[in-house]
Amino acid sequence: MPLPRISKLLSVVALAGAVFATPGDPWVALDNQSKEFGKFLTGVDFDAPNSGWAVGDHTDHGSGKTTAHIRRWDGAKWADSAIGDLAGKSASLSQVAAVSGTDAWATGVPVAAPEARKATRSPRPHSPLPYRDEQRRFQAGKAVAAGTPYVLTHWDGQQWTSVAAPEPGADKSALVTDLERIGDHALAAGFEQKADPETGAPSEQTPFLDRYAGGKVQRLELPAQLTAKPSAVFSVTGKNADDVWISGAFLAPEKDTPYAAHWDGKAWTLSELPVTAEFPNGWNADQITTMGGTVYVSGRSLYTDGTLTTGYRYDGKAWTEWTDRGLAEINDLSVSADGSAMVAGGWPSQGSNISQYASFDGRAWTSHEQPAVLAGKDGQVLSVAHVPGTDRAMGVGYTNDDSEWGGTYYITASKP
Template identity: 25%
Template structure:
């Protein structure tokens, strides 16, 4: 466990990104973000310098932060909500300062859930808008909508996660029409990719190892008392359903390295289990518990150039930052 700065009880970290052993960022919120007077620093933004986590300050305060992505130490993005203005929020670190944006100030219905940074002047952002999946692009000059899907009815469609490692290949996942939704960028346009028909399925995480090796995770019937894990794999031709090593619960975060090793966070009955994929085999590993309760791990990030993995979330009344070098 890596110690972080003191945050109020009931704080949560929602996402983490790492460039190497000396550069990582984690985002979330401090305490309760709703109700009562506006807190002074409701969001949580932490940075890792190789030896400790330190809190960073945004001049234009969002209500909470839910996503972070980075391509270099001078190209970092965080996304969140500005609930007091009912607008989506984004901020960019250029190596010396944070720059805040309301990407679509005339649209109070855009929510941005994840970001993939592909260069100093480019990033993909995904979410939802009026019940429809939504993709936006930052081109170094401003934001533009590149895809807005259709409203599929009472179960709102949205994109929850995006992964990309260059200009010509990106994946975004979520749900539509109460089934999993997967979008692909081929360097020219975004298009929906056929997926297995899974009623009640939705995807929350995606990780690309190579053009022929992509993993997506989520759950079936998440809001029921008995959700089931959802694990999909892209082999370069089709998406196929894979049986995970746990039969119940929901899958949240997924990360991996270029050797093909993967880690997935699973949560069921107030207990986190890590799913490990090595040499073509999935196994389940129990997460460590605290005196309060088992942590809820919302997201993971492998540390390039090492066998370490960052895990973030919450445990009882405390937030969690964990680094486990044995995960690799």
């Protein structure tokens, strides 16, 4: 099968996405609390109007111990959920997929002892904000000794119970970078890699794609084109088991080469996306989703000597630049179950630290500011998800202020 052609080279000019979006109503705050309480949410998903989950971690500022944190949506309010056999264990959750009321999954990493944790520096130049997934860059020091599986827990309708994740190589750590419902099951995308014990610098990345179904985990086979050299899967989306898209990058010290790949039930088709001479360090294809027969990819560079934010879309024939993205820098994308709407969370312009949302109805983008209680504060949206059977979407993230533990962790929603 021939690979889809690339019809236009990448432009390295930063796109001020807000110019493509008409201002709309701000979102509303449903759940927010001071970071002084140590609770942090990074992922959100729903299986019904009255059933959803938000996951993260809870750090005791006195002892430094970090444990899993889960919130439950019942259609009217958010409340803390029992975390099952993760109680008392050092763990941080980052991704969640709600397949049904009796089938939900959350992933994360085991957390190293407080004294072993390292400070996380931002790969966003001139910004106090860390990159969307601090765990992705292992310098965060959260992962315990190499060879330890990632954290995986399953909701069966009654309780959360740990499930054994595939063991990484003896000298590698494993990280799930995206977790999505695909038809009647969930797919987890990620990678294993070595990390320098002194600097945390990553090497020898190996991608993986895990299927969660029937309460069990199955590691799927990826194409040889992807596994023959260091690479990572950063995002996954799809309609069913025979229509799956992934995106990521081939990773090298001097350049990250982005890609997108499609599984049609029989074979994988992989396309490398452009890296131009004007920005030779390359970029990562962080997010992939589909809407109305079009595949959308957003991405950015991770290098501190300059930042590129970009996007591409595929119409079934060719990849072209996705310039009217609504936001310049996107942290997360979600498309409604009926395919009629897309929502993005991120920043309206390159270098901005005040996050926004943007919604797309297939014709035009509308921008949405944070609720008044969060407005104008530095911060970032970490995850967004549509609520099935409604016209609403919700997001999780945080804001900062000048004090050590200052700011807010929040759950917000579009207006009904």
